[in-house]
Amino acid sequence: MEIHELTLTEVQDLLDRGELSGTDLVEGLYTRIDAVEDKVQAFLELDRERALAEAKEAGKAQIAREADPGPRAGVPVAVKDNVCTMGWKTTCASRILFNFRPPYDATVVARLRQQGHTVLGKTNMDEFAMGSSTEHSAFHPTRNPWDLTRVPGGSSGGSAAAVAAGEALFALGSDTGGSIRLPAAFCGVVGLKPTYGRVSRYGLVAYASSLDQIGPITRTVADCALALGWIAGHDPLDSTSLAAEVPDYRTFLRPEVRGLRIGLPKEYFGEGLDPEVRGAVEKAVQQLEEGGAAVLEVSLPHTEYALAAYYLIAPAEASSNLARYDGVRYGFRGEGSDIVELYSDTRRRGFGDEVKRRIMLGTYALSAGYYDAYYLNALRVRTLIRRDFEAAFQKVDVLACPTSPTVAFRLGERTDDPMQMYLSDIYTVPVNLAGLPALSVPCGLNHEGLPIGLQLIGPPLSEGRLLQVGYAYEERRGPFPRPQL
Amino acid sequence: MQKLSSEQVAHVARLARLALNETEQERFAVQLGQILAYAEKIRELDLEGVEPTAHVLGLTNVTRRDEVRASLDRDEVLRNGPEVENGYFRVPRVVEEA
Numbered sequence: 001m002e003i004h005e006l007t008l009t010e011v012q013d014l015l016d017r018g019e020l021s022g023t024d025l026v027e028g029l030y031t032r033i034d035a036v037e038d039k040v041q042a043f044l045e046l047d048r049e050r051a052l053a054e055a056k057e058a059g060k061a062q063i064a065r066e067a068d069p070g071p072r073a074g075v076p077v078a079v080k081d082n083v084c085t086m087g088w089k090t091t092c093a094s095r096i097l098f099n100f101r102p103p104y105d106a107t108v109v110a111r112l113r114q115q116g117h118t119v120l121g122k123t124n125m126d127e128f129a130m131g132s133s134t135e136h137s138a139f140h141p142t143r144n145p146w147d148l149t150r151v152p153g154g155s156s157g158g159s160a161a162a163v164a165a166g167e168a169l170f171a172l173g174s175d176t177g178g179s180i181r182l183p184a185a186f187c188g189v190v191g192l193k194p195t196y197g198r199v200s201r202y203g204l205v206a207y208a209s210s211l212d213q214i215g216p217i218t219r220t221v222a223d224c225a226l227a228l229g230w231i232a233g234h235d236p237l238d239s240t241s242l243a244a245e246v247p248d249y250r251t252f253l254r255p256e257v258r259g260l261r262i263g264l265p266k267e268y269f270g271e272g273l274d275p276e277v278r279g280a281v282e283k284a285v286q287q288l289e290e291g292g293a294a295v296l297e298v299s300l301p302h303t304e305y306a307l308a309a310y311y312l313i314a315p316a317e318a319s320s321n322l323a324r325y326d327g328v329r330y331g332f333r334g335e336g337s338d339i340v341e342l343y344s345d346t347r348r349r350g351f352g353d354e355v356k357r358r359i360m361l362g363t364y365a366l367s368a369g370y371y372d373a374y375y376l377n378a379l380r381v382r383t384l385i386r387r388d389f390e391a392a393f394q395k396v397d398v399l400a401c402p403t404s405p406t407v408a409f410r411l412g413e414r415t416d417d418p419m420q421m422y423l424s425d426i427y428t429v430p431v432n433l434a435g436l437p438a439l440s441v442p443c444g445l446n447h448e449g450l451p452i453g454l455q456l457i458g459p460p461l462s463e464g465r466l467l468q469v470g471y472a473y474e475e476r477r478g479p480f481p482r483p484q485l
Numbered sequence: 486m487q488k489l490s491s492e493q494v495a496h497v498a499r500l501a502r503l504a505l506n507e508t509e510q511e512r513f514a515v516q517l518g519q520i521l522a523y524a525e526k527i528r529e530l531d532l533e534g535v536e537p538t539a540h541v542l543g544l545t546n547v548t549r550r551d552e553v554r555a556s557l558d559r560d561e562v563l564r565n566g567p568e569v570e571n572g573y574f575r576v577p578r579v580v581e582e583a
Contacts, residue, residue, distance in 0.1 A: 103561040196541050210540050239547035240540075308526040319501060326502070328574050333567035339579050344504035356503055360494070361517055363501040365524075374524065379537030381527050386538060419519055435541030 003028025004166030005482075008075065008223035011169055015074055022055035022074025022118060025169075029076060029120060033167045036485045041142050042152075042162035044081050045089050045122040051076055054087075054118035062116050073116025078168035080159050081122040082129055083214065084203035085109050088119055092205050093137035094127045096350030097331040106203020107238065108172060108214050108231045115230055120168055123158030127352045128322065129179055129207045131155050132424040135415050136354045143411070144186060145483040146450055150408040153183030153424075159217045160187040165485055170227045171217045176208050177310055178403075178428025180215045181440040185403035185453020188442045188480060190224045190470070191217045193428075195460045196435035197242035199228075200235030208317035209240075211310075211432040219480075221441060221470040225249035228463060244461055252464040255475040258292030262469075263396030267303035268427050274406045280444035280452040281402045287476040288400070288469065298395055300388040305381050306430040311422060312365045312378035313433070318355075319362030325350060357418060386434045393459045398469055402427055403440040403453030431457055439466040441473060442480045488518035 003011075003025060014020035030048045037043065058074055079085055082092045084102035086109075091097045105113065112118075126136035134142045134157025142157045144150040145165040152161040156173030160183035163171050173180040175193035184191025192215045199214045206212060216227035229249050235241045262285060269278060289295045327333035327346030334345030351359070365374040392399060404424055414421040431438045436457055443454035454473065458466045474480075494514045498505045505513065559572065568575040 100565055103557050103565070236549065240542060240544065242542070302530075305527050305530060308524045311520060312524050312527075323502075327567060328576055329562075330565035331567070337577060339577050340502065341504075342577055343502040347502055348504040351503070356505075356509075357513065357516060357520075359501050359503065360497050360513060361520060364489075364493075364497045364517065364521075367497065367500060373528075376537055377527055377532050378524075379539055380532040380535040381530065382538040383535050384530070386541065418516055419523060422520075422523075433538075 002032070004032035006169070007220050008169040008218055008226055009220065011075060012226060022059050022076065022116070023052055025074065026051045026055045026076050026120065029167060036165050037167065039143065039148055039485060040145055040161050040165045040167070041140055042123055042158040042165065042167055043078070043121045044091060044093060044124050044139060044158065047121065050087060051118065051120055058113070058116045058118050075117045075170060076120035077112055077117055078120045078123050078159055078162045078171035079109065080125055080156050080171070080173050082125060082174055082205040083109060083172055084205070085119050085122065088122050090122070090205065092128045093125045093139055094351065094355070095138045095332055096325045096346070100330050102203070104203065107200035107235045109203065111231055117230065123156070123162055123171060125158055126155035127355050128205070128318070129155040129174055129176055130318070130354050130358055132178070132182055132421050133409070133414065134158060134183070135411065136352055138352050141411060144408045145485055146188060147408065147448070150410055150450070151186065153186030153408060155179040156217065157183045160184050160189055160191065163187070163189045163217050163219060164483055166482070169218070170223065172214060173217050174204055174212060174214050175432065176211045177314060177432050178425040180217060181403050181428050181438060181453065181455060182424060184217055184440040186408040186451065188451030188483070189217055189219055190221055190442070191215065191440045192224050192228060192463065192466070193431065193438050194228065194232065194463055195242070195437045197240050198232050198437070198461065198463065200233070200238040200241045202235055202237040206321040208314040209321060210317060211314060221467055221474050222250070222253050224439070225253055225467045242461070247464055249464055249467055252468040253471045254468060255472045257288050257469060257472045260293040260398070260469065261396040262288060262293050262295045263298035263392055263399045264295065265300045265303070265392065265399055265401055266297050267300050268401035272405050272423070272426070273402060276446040277402050277405065277407065277452050281400070281454055284443040284454045284473055284477070285400050288473055291472060291476060296396065298392045298399070300392060300430070302381065302384040302388050303430060306385050306433055307422060307426050309378040309381035309385070310429040310433060311361070312374050313382065315358040315362030316365045316375050317362065319359045319366065322355070322359055354418070382433045385430050389434045389436060397458070398462070398465060399457040401455050401457070403455040404428070407446050407448070407450040407452060427455060436460060437463045437466055439470050441470045443473070443477065445481070489514045489521070
């Protein structure tokens with residue numbers, strides 16, 4: 001069996017038994033990368049020598065701790081390029097950070113390193129995580145491993161494509177409005193957006209701070225449980241991280257759903273939903289029902305306002321967060337005879353169109369005369385969205401719905417129409433507004449052989465339950481096919 | 486179709502420190518108008534008396550001890566600077582001589 005055909009869980013077992021080392025994994029994955037990366041283009045930075053050196057170093061540190069071996073580690077992780085990594089560039093797929101080398105590790109990366117894991121490479125994304133297709137990368141688009149003429153979804157498209165293509169066993173993504181779940185659905189892999197505050201955001205380049213959350217992308221739900229355990233937990237460097245204890249998420253991996261109440265939010269099954277996507281999601285829910293779960297319809301009445309509120313709140317936060325890119329301390333610098341000219345030229349030439357659109361939109365929504373009507377009212381809508389979910393979770397344990405209304409679209413299909421692009425996130429955005437955890441699990445292929453994602457949403461800190469339901473579904477579904485590359 | 490005026494776009498671009506040329510101004514006027522027209526949807530709701538949610542956790546004043554701790558190494562940080570001189574980031578003159 002080739003390394004790229006193994007799951008993270010299988011690899012962990014081999015590491016524990018001493019039958020595999022971190023350097024074997026780097027070699028194995030780079031062999032796969034050499035074979036398929038030309039087609040997929042999931043990465044922004046690859047460096048076999050650096051990855052090998054990191055793996056060797058981690059191996060030595062582990063041998064030094066031999067007295068207390070514990071579980072062996074050494075998994076090279078693909079990291080989205082908005083997560084700071086020492087030794088690797090962190091560009092956010094933007095020209096404005098084209099040469100940025102962070103002087104520190106993000107907490108998630110530091111945690112992985114402390115446990116003996118290493119960095120495999122940095123993955124492509126929509127610039128500053130703004131987009132749903134990875135076409136807004138300033139460097140190059142990434143292609144969907146299932147059909148190279150289609151997008152992998154976004155903004156963590158590189159991470160999802162790398163896992164789907166077997167170039168990585170585990171990738172980190174970030175999710176502000178669906179950026180882990182959408183590409184996971186489009187690429188036929190598992191993606192988890194944790195509860196807001198479950199995973200530290202320290203060292204994640206901020207887009208919309210009240211919505212951003214880092215999470216794992218893996219091939220199976222069991223792998224996702226393993227990976228979440230590695231990165232979750234309180235961090236003194238992120239004051240919004242939660243103090244709640246981190247359970248061993250693998251203890252939730254039981255194929256048991258008897259007595260579980262699953263809610264189908266009727267607003268997520270309405271107009272605009274592709275019939276094949278609907279069919280696949282309904283079939284998945286039926287399989288859970290056959291396993292003993294109770295299925296009932298619920299309503300989240302303010303769903304239709306979520307996307308509008310999101311496209312006021314997220315850009316407003318972005319306009320403030322991205323004010324720091326001024327050509328003074330890092331990255332690209334434009335020209336100008338005075339400081340304002342220097343800032344303005346740096347930003348005009350350093351940012352791509354989608355980033356400019358959102359900065360402008362946010363600046364407008366926060367500007368004098370519009371603040372109340374747009375920004376403040378969007379925050380009020382956010383309250384209504386939260387209450388919808390709170391009411392639903394009085395009746396059910398989890399919600400099940402599609403991750404996206406369609407399968408992966410074609411490259412170039414939506415780039416000229418920002419509004420069309422935004423609609424890809426219509427089922428994922430409400431979760432971020434409410435700060436909830438949600439899991440996307442592959443639930444079938446359409447007639448063109450393109451993956452479909454089932455989204456499971458739970459109340460705050462219910463990651464364990466979501467993983468249990470996801471695992472139970474996976475057991476009933478059986479192994480998911482891999483793309484032919 | 487709602488559209489922002491060129492003046493409005495120019496004003497917002499100035500606030501955001503984005504130098505736009507005329508073609509860009511024209512394109513953003515149309516696109517931002519479309520997005521805002523969609524966002525107008527929230528006006529259908531009666532939001533009177535609804536508390537705004539800025540943050541889902543409802544946290545206030547997370548504090549830590551005021552202790553001296555190591556900070557990032559200055560040379561490491563300056564290594565990312567586009568123009569650096571004598572331990573400082575170099576920029577065009579900001580304050581004119583009197």
